[in-house]
Amino acid sequence: MKYRRVGRSGLKVSELSLGSWLTFGGYVSENDCLATIFKAFDLGVNSFDTANVYERGDAERILGKALSEFPRESVVLSTKVFWPMGNGCNDCGLSRKHIIEQCNSSLKRLGVDYIDIYYCHRFDEETPILETLIAMNDLIRQGKVLYLGVSEWTAEQIQQACVLADQYLLDRMIVNQPKYNIFNRNIESEIIPMCSELGIGQIVYSPLAQGVLAGKYMDGEEIPIKRISLPKLINEKNRRIVTGLKIIAEQEDLSLIQLVLAWTLRNKRIASAIVGASHPEQIEQSVKASGIALQRETVDRINKLLVK
16 A cells, blocks of 8 residues: 655645445444444555534444554544534534534544544535634644544635635644545546645545446436436437546556546645545555556556546
């Protein structure tokens, strides 16, 4: 396993991170989740990602149960806050109240004293950014959070937050967590260059497009009910792209998963790619992509597939 720094911070994460969206506490049994986490750790994965909203805290609980078997300093543990965790008017968003309460709840479910990266899961249009930044900064001062991150914020929102952090001498965010894969390259034009200038790294999610880029679902395989966005990806253009990727992978003596993840990690501004796994064999396949350096002509061939 290879490791990369997150932006200009001193934090290092494995090139592949294990995520828990739709798996931990979901359709995968707890025993399979625990076995997958143990296998990931054995293979050198040190970065584990979850969120309070995943199965209403159950994903955090399972991840915390597994990670309790490892030295705390050996893992980089990330969770998130924003989405509703109750029916009350203050049970969502990025207000000071919700952030502080949810951080304390996440710490209890995870069974840890601190969170390595605490993400603002989305941007909150109803809360001043400064209120959010001060609340996060207080958690950092208390030692409950080490680093601040955001997920799916626009370039303008990220830049505004950094300006305010500098103005009020608050801790800046070190990482952005956007969706990024061969089908979705929106962050390449603006987000990545701007974040690079600001010293913010990228830990990307959905590099396999929920399994579509691993070759799943293209031949009529049943789509899990919670993967509601998948039908949009099952179309003739994407079938052609996946077929072309399979040919390139075979010619490069790589699996399709290795090729796709290596393409994602070709950009050194991306610190890590978050992958899901429902059993240990899947994470074994994914981590084999770490350290693969694709030739320039191979990347060009992949890019040509996308514009035909």
